[in-house]
Amino acid sequence: MHCPNCEEKFDKKKEICQSCGLKYEDLKLKSVLKTDNPMTISFAKSILQDSNIKYITKGETLRGVYPLGGSLGSVDFLVMQKDEQAAREMLSELA
Numbered sequence: 793m794h795c796p797n798c799e800e801k802f803d804k805k806k807e808i809c810q811s812c813g814l815k816y817e818d819l820k821l822k823s824v825l826k827t828d829n830p831m832t833i834s835f836a837k838s839i840l841q842d843s844n845i846k847y848i849t850k851g852e853t854l855r856g857v858y859p860l861g862g863s864l865g866s867v868d869f870l871v872m873q874k875d876e877q878a879a880r881e882m883l884s885e886l887a
């Protein structure tokens with residue numbers, strides 16, 4: 793896996809990122825939003841970026857292959873456990 797903070801390769805046996813010091817326990821990712829609405833997806837991205845919340849999207853690879861498709865499944869936004877509450881609050885207006 794890769795560290796969501798610095799994107800270096802992360803060895804979970806070491807329990808801490810060698811590059812940035814992030815702890816493995818902080819890497820338990822929580823889904824905070826799931827949507828297939830392209831507008832909501834781009835709003836959610838800008839909100840999270842503006843808030844400096846690191847996030848990972850799942851399901852977007854497929855969308856990239858078929859960029860014009862609107863209903864190819866939903867995108868799942870995952871954030872680190874420590875950011876879950878803040879992210880949920882910020883994204884609640886989109887849900």
Ligand SMILES: [Zn+2]
Pocket residue numbers: 795796797798799800809810811812813814
């Ligand atoms: Zn790191």
